[in-house]
Amino acid sequence: MSTPDEVQASVVQARAAAARWAAAGWGGRRAALLGWKRSLAARMDEVAETVAAETGKPHHDARAEVLLALVHLDWAARNARRVLGRRRVPSGPLSAHQRALLAYRPMGVIGVIGPWNYPVYTPMGSIGYALAAGNGVVFKPSELTSSVGELLARSFADAVPEHAGLFLAVTGPGTVGEVLAGSAGVDKVAFTGSPGTARKVAAACAATLTPLLAECGGKDAVLVGEGADLDAVADAVVWGAMANAGQTCAGVERVYVVGSAYDGLCERIVSRARGLTPGEDYGPLTLPGQLAVVERHVKEALAAGARALLGGPGSLRPPFVGPVVLTEVPEDASAMTEETFGPVVAVNRVRDMDEAVARANSSAYGLGAAVFAGSRAAGQAVAERLRAGAVSVDSVLGFAAVPALPFGGTGESGYGRIHGADGLRAFATPRSMTVRRFAPLADLTSFATPGARAARAVELGRWWHGRW
Incomplete structure (x- = not known):
């Protein structure tokens, strides 16, 4: 556990290193970040083993997570100058x-507070982009994945020793994150976690008016039309709901199916989910307390009249949870309104796509969604109507692997964006500059301009804007 003094010292060290980082210029920073990327690629198994050891997820899942992080680090390094460099407007x-x-x-030094479910990929959406924008970074990983955080910081120092101290890790429970966000003197905080914890971080930031980027999870819905390929939908839903034991902020938790597609899709989802083996196809629930949340959601749904098509309370075999497929779940049940964060999916029938959109949008969350409408054009039309920060048509989580696309949500899902050009700008401050090229005929910023000339210039402007 890092002490408050150690957190403060890390920020001071990162700020000093950031001055050297700025002097490296766009080309130097790009070369250094790409060098780090190549080093991480070479150490993929080492990083993946650490992720698997701390989270319990299968090794192949951990490797895929590291790959996604590499994709985003590469994009940030290669596009920072284009997005953030000086241009004429x-x-x-x-x-x-x-x-x-x-x-x-x-901005200076960015404090990144990361989650445990994707301890490399998710924080890299802030770390990589913040570094590419020219900042120093102090990273506080989840206390459940402290070794991953330390390994990431160490790998940066190993790959680019000339910039040692630019990216540092501090470890410990939430109190360490509170110090980082509050009194340590960072210039912005990027947080990923629950809405409740985000409110605590926001309160710590408020004391010093430190800006906050908050990504707080979701209750993502899949909307399915009657013309959809049900085999493809079932495959996507089961993966989106069960991968990483359902511990994905933009994972599938609700499915709304129109009319005649309902029975066939339910059969296919159950068939595929029944073939999954916890401990092989996906890992345990990493956070022990999450087992109680999953159990409560399932029991409350069944008590309210829902049916279990697969699994139920007996699916909980700590630390694992077998796949659970529910249907006819009341919309006000906790399984439909709160983030479950486990391998549980609710599949409900709706009259038409209008009702599906209304139900999907009724959530307090607004992170991601997916649409299978039978045609790409129809799917895009439905996607435009959804109150979600990211939507995939004919797939789930397609946006996660596209580094040029911003990621984030609204409502209980938080605010601000990581990834893409918006993700780079999130860690930079715009600076406007004007350079006087010549003396204007009527200088409206000088008392020396004759009044009649200034009046004619204003009248000309009024005429112009009144006409066009």
Whole structure:
């Protein structure tokens, strides 16, 4: 457990290293980050073994997670200059005498508070992009995956020793994160976790007006139309709901199926889910307390009139949970309103796609969703109507592997975006600059301009904007 003094010292060290990082320029930072990426690729098995040891997830899942992190680190390194570098923007007729320039400067030191479910991929969406934007980073991993966090920081120092101290890890329980967000002096905090913890982090940030980016999970829905390929839908739903033991913020937790597609899809989902073996196809629930949440959601749903098509309370065999497929779950049940974060999926019938959209949008969360409507055009049309930060058509979680796309949500899912150009800008401050090119005929920023000339210029502007 890092002490408050050690957290503070890490921020000071990262800030000093950030000055050298800035001096490296766009090219130097890109080369260093790509060098780190190559080193992580070479150490994939070592990183994956550490992830598997601390989370319990299968080794092949851990390797896939590291690959996703590499994809995002690569994109951030290669695109930072294009997104954040200085560029000219239009000055407009009133300021034609000014050259207008826009650039983004680093914020300083970013405090990243990461989760345990994807301890490499998820925080890399903040770490990699913050570094690419020119910042230093102090990373507080979950106390359940402290070794992963320390390994990531150590791997950076090993790969680019000339920038040692730029990316550091501090470890311990939530109190360490509270210090990092509150009194340690970081310039922004990027947090991933529950809405309840996010509120505590926000309170710590508020004391110093430190900006916060919060990614707080979801209750993601899949919408299925009558013309959809039910085999493809079932395959996607089972993977989206059960992969990583359901411990995915944008995983599938609700499915709304239109009319005649319902019976066939339920049969296919149950058939596929029944073939999964906890401990082989996916791992345990990493957080022991989550078992009680899963049990409560399943029991409350059944007590409220839901039916279990597969599994039930008996599926809980700590630390594992077998696949659970529920149906006819009341919309106000906890299994439909709260994040379950376990291998449980609720499949409900709806009259039409309008009802499916209404139910999907009724959630307090607004992170991700998926649509299978029978055609891509119909799927995109439905996707446009969903209150979600990211939507996949004819797949689930397709957006997670596209580094150019921003990721984040609204409501209980938090605010701000990681990944993509928006993810780079999230860790930079825009700086506007004008350079006077020549003296205008009527300088409206000078008392020396004759009043009549200034009045004619204003009248000309009024005429222009009134006409167009």
